[in-house]
Amino acid sequence: MYLSQLAAGDEMSIQHVRMEPDGLVPEHSHHHEQLGFVYQGEQTFILEDGSEVTAGPGESYWLRSHEVHAAENQGDEEMLAIDIFSPPRHSPNWLDE
Numbered sequence: 764m765y766l767s768q769l770a771a772g773d774e775m776s777i778q779h780v781r782m783e784p785d786g787l788v789p790e791h792s793h794h795h796e797q798l799g800f801v802y803q804g805e806q807t808f809i810l811e812d813g814s815e816v817t818a819g820p821g822e823s824y825w826l827r828s829h830e831v832h833a834a835e836n837q838g839d840e841e842m843l844a845i846d847i848f849s850p851p852r853h854s855p856n857w858l859d860e
Contacts, residue, residue: 764788768853769845776851780844782806788834795848797826804842809833818844 765781780799782788790809799806800823807817808824811831818824826832836842 771851771853774851775847775849776853778846778848778852780806780842780846782834782836782842784836784839784841786836786842790831790833792829792831793848793852794828795850795852796828797824798847799824799844801842801844804836804840805838806842806844807835807837809835 764783764786767779769777769779771777782804790811799818801818801820803820805817805819806824807815808826809815809832816824817837
């Protein structure tokens with residue numbers, strides 16, 4: 764998993780996300796509202812109720828503030844996406860795990 768902060772302002776931030784096949788972001792939540800756009804591969808979000816939502820190339824997603832979720836790359840190719848957070852988010856605590 765790789766994150767790169769592209770820009771951050773007073774009210775929002777934008778990050779580039781890269782996740783290898785079988786990559787996993789563990790279950791977590793955050794006070795940020797999160798919008799994203801996948802432009803290569805697929806990203807699957809596993810929600811607190813066990814349901815899964817997959818975004819593929821050219822698709823966007825939205826996660827509410829405090830929504831518990833995990834994310835996986837269940838596909839065979841690298842996943843590339845852009846994430847926007849409001850308020851701004853810097854390095855998440857799970858990135859160091």
